[in-house]
Amino acid sequence: MPELPEVETIRRTLEEKILYRTIQGVEILYPRVLRNCDHGQLEAALVGRCFTKLDRRGKYLICSLDSDHRLVIHLRMTGRLVTVPVDDAVEKHTSFCIHLEDDSDLRLVDQRKFATVDLLQGPGWGSIKGLESLGKEPLDEDFTPAYLADQLSGRRAAVKSVLLDQRRVAGLGNIYVDESLHRAGIFPGKIAGNITEEEVRRLHQSIQGVIREGIAHRGTTFRDYVDGEGRQGGFQALLRVYGREGEPCSTCGEPIARIKLAGRSSFFCPRCQG
DNA sequence: AGCTTTACCTCAGCGC
DNA sequence: TGCGCTGA
DNA sequence: GTAAAGC
Numbered sequence: 001m002p003e004l005p006e007v008e009t010i011r012r013t014l015e016e017k018i019l020y021r022t023i024q025g026v027e028i029l030y031p032r033v034l035r036n037c038d039h040g041q042l043e044a045a046l047v048g049r050c051f052t053k054l055d056r057r058g059k060y061l062i063c064s065l066d067s068d069h070r071l072v073i074h075l076r077m078t079g080r081l082v083t084v085p086v087d088d089a090v091e092k093h094t095s096f097c098i099h100l101e102d103d104s105d106l107r108l109v110d111q112r113k114f115a116t117v118d119l120l121q122g123p124g125w126g127s128i129k130g131l132e133s134l135g136k137e138p139l140d141e142d143f144t145p146a147y148l149a150d151q152l153s154g155r156r157a158a159v160k161s162v163l164l165d166q167r168r169v170a171g172l173g174n175i176y177v178d179e180s181l182h183r184a185g186i187f188p189g190k191i192a193g194n195i196t197e198e199e200v201r202r203l204h205q206s207i208q209g210v211i212r213e214g215i216a217h218r219g220t221t222f223r224d225y226v227d228g229e230g231r232q233g234g235f236q237a238l239l240r241v242y243g244r245e246g247e248p249c250s251t252c253g254e255p256i257a258r259i260k261l262a263g264r265s266s267f268f269c270p271r272c273q274g
Numbered sequence: 275a276g277c278t279t280t281a282c283c284t285c286a287g288c289g290c
Numbered sequence: 291t292g293c294g295c296t297g298a
Numbered sequence: 299g300t301a302a303a304g305c
Contacts, residue, residue, distance in 0.1 A: 001298080001299070032282095059299080076299045077298070078284085093284080112283045112298085114299065130300070157277060166300085173299070174298095223286095223298070263279070264299095265297080 002075040003059060004138070004171025005214030006225050006233065010081050011056045013228035014106070017083040021100040022050050030113055033095040036127060037119040045069045045119055046098065058134045058170030072118040072128055073108070078224045079115030081108055111224065134170045138211050143169070145204040152192040152200065159195055160188035161262035163207075172207070174264050175220055175242045180207045182241045187273045188266045189259070213238065241267040 002010070023046045028039045037045075046065070053064040061081070063071040075081065079095075086103045095115060098106040108115060118128050125132040135151065136143040151168040152159065162168055163177045172180070181188050183206035186199055195203070219225055219233030222243060226232055240250045245258040249269040257270050 003299095074299080076282095079299095110283090111285070112299095114282065116300095155276085161277080164299090262277095 001077055001173050001175065001222070002079065002219075002225055003173035003176050003214075004056075004211055005176070005217075005235065006219035006227075007056050007059050007061055007075065007171070008215050009219045009227045009233065010075075011054045011061055011228075013231075014081065014083065015054050017104065017228055018051050018100060018106055019054070020050050020052065021102055021104070023047055023098055024101055025099040027097040027099075028095070029090070029097070030095040030110075032113070033108065033110075033115060033117050035116045035118050042117075042119055045121075046071075057131060058137070058166055059173070060128075060131050060134075068122050070120045072120060072125075072131065074116050074130075075108075075110070076112070076114035076116070078112045079108060079110040080224060080226055081106070081228060082226065082230050083107075083228055084230070130166060133167045135166060135168045137170050138172070138207050143204075143208075145201050148204050148207075149195075149197070149200045152195050155192040157192055158189045158261055159186060159192045159203075160264075160266060162192040164262060164264070169207070171211070174266075175222065175239070176207075176210050176214060178242045178267050179210045179240060182267075182269060182273060183210060185272050188261055188268055241269060243267065 026043045026046050049065045049067055051063050052066050055062040061073045083104050083106050086099060086105050091109050093109055093111045095108040095110050120126050136147055152162055155162055160177055163172050184202040214235045217234035220235040221232035222236055241256050244256045246255050249256055249272055252271045254269055254271040256267055259266050
């Protein structure tokens with residue numbers, strides 16, 4: 001599940017591989033990957049041009065072209081964005097191939113086919129609803145304890161569901177939310193509005209810490225994730241609760257528990273996060 | 275309005 | 291070995 | 299992981 005650190009790692013690894021290489025062709029193997037255009041429109045916008053810049057906003061990857069077009073990619077659950085030699089066999093579940101001038105391919109491989117591509121022309125986010133309503137980036141300086149407190153205050157929902165809401169904080173997903181809450185010593189099911197000032201400070205610190213470390217270790221490969229060069233991440237070795245049901249808590253030894261919250265599996269330490 | 279559930283897909287892993 | 295169910 | 303549909 002690519003979250004902020006994984007998308008950021010993909011962005012960095014792809015930069016060296018795809019920028020300023022002329023696009024020679026576009027193949028769409030799963031047409032529904034295109035949300036707001038068809039194959040012809042995408043081809044018209046891409047072929048003969050090149051990518052000039054890759055940006056990330058939350059879990060969105062924004063690929064600028066040497067025109068006023070941008071390609072916005074969201075990988076959802078199982079999307080993998082990789083560069084390979086054109087001659088490599090096309091993997092099962094490949095949604096598209098973009099052929100570059102150096103005989104390399106940018107490919108989207110996506111077992112569950114939830115990943116999406118939007119083509120934008122001109123400024124603004126067009127009809128990409130999730131992108132225009134995105135909350136603050138956890139590593140931006142305007143992501144302050146006061147901002148976080150404001151997002152949590154007055155809400156009756158579980159703190160975990162608020163943190164998963166991309167309109168509150170951009171880029172957190174199931175793994176990094178569970179890890180942040182464990183480091184902050186907060187039960188994921190605690191009512192967001194009941195989080196104390198002290199807890200907000202700890203949560204703010206732990207979110208920034210977990211996201212920074214996640215990026216430093218090139219993301220978490222729990223299952224499908226690989227970066228733009230096909231390499232696995234390293235942060236999975238440092239996970240303290242996610243996927244560790246029954247294993248002893250790294251801080252107190254209590255077995256990690258698992259509950260269902262906001263429709264997602266949630267891992268926590270019953271003692272540290274009472 | 276805010277929160278929860280469901281739909282979108284395919285497959286690995288489990289129990290029988 | 292295969293079937294259905296669960297969860298990612 | 300999210301958008302849309304349902305309380």
